[in-house]
Amino acid sequence: MATIFFSNAKTFLPSLASTSSSSSPLAQIQNVKTQQIVCRAGNEPSSINVILNKRSFISLNLTAAATLVFGTYKRSFDEANAAILEAEDDEELLEKVKKDRKKRLEKQVVINSLTKEKAYLQDLVYKLSKVGQAIEKNDLSVASSVLGPSKDTEWVQKVNSALDKLSSSTEEKTEVDTFSSSLASLISSVSRNDIEASKVAFVASASSFEKWTTLSGLVEQLKGL
Template structure:
């Protein structure tokens, strides 16, 4: 580095008398030797001053070096900011999840509105289901009192009775999802067991079958949104 600055420095050396003129010729005496020694010292001091006063780096900054500097800085910032990069990706994924959740909420809301419209236009079917609630309530009270004769008179001799068929008409019209249809099947199966147990005068089996029937019906009303539409639940 010092060699570069020394080559461009403007160094002025002391002028010596011309050797062509004999009148200015100085013999090599002790005085002459002292003069050359002092001149050499002054030159060295000037050289040191030039080197010390020069900037530590060349002042000229080219476009290429600036471009390299900026590129390197960017690469180091990316490499050193791994968490920020991960957080940015996480934010993008969270935004996608939020949009998907919003779309799901919109679809569910649309389904609920459509289902409520079907319920509002199904007064006859709702009345069938209200009668079902009434009959189940009476059967439950009779079984609790161990009075299976009363339970039998309410249920009828088989699952082909009029009120059961009407209830299934309502089930068919108001059930749209696989879960709702599954609960309908569970209710009908438990109801058949209940009627059979009551006819056989089996109080314990009647209680188990009744709980299963009532549970399946309650789950179905919750799935369809009919809980608030029916009294006695």
């Protein structure tokens, strides 16, 4: 409403001034005041718009600043947490490496001290090699002469004892049990002159023993593997 009035003020005021040119000074002063009121009324919407625009601009800037600060803080917080977790993982990994290295050193000391047991296992490697060649040729008589009549022969008992002494982990002990069972089955199959069963038992025995040597760390110390 004020805007419409202000737009008509220029056409209205001259006529007012012309009709009042001969009026008294008091009337002229009154006309000036009327013009000032009209001008202020016309300018009020513009001033309000400026104030509102400034307030909106400040509000937007504050919101943007808060978003930026919060986002930066969140990223910093996430990065700090990630760094802490990574450091913890590194410490756990380093601790595990230290423990594994300590175990290997301790195991190596035990291996070096059990020279007699290593000799028994080296003899086992030679025996398995001869038995494998004999079975490949279907010559179970040669295999039987190497293995002996039963699992209770002296060399088998020495091998089982050596394996027990040189096994420390659960995996190693499990593999020893598998090997002992396979070796007993091999001796039995050869004694029965069962070529097919002998082949199966030989493969099982050789595989489990080879796996045990890898787990125990003797794979590089025994010749013929």
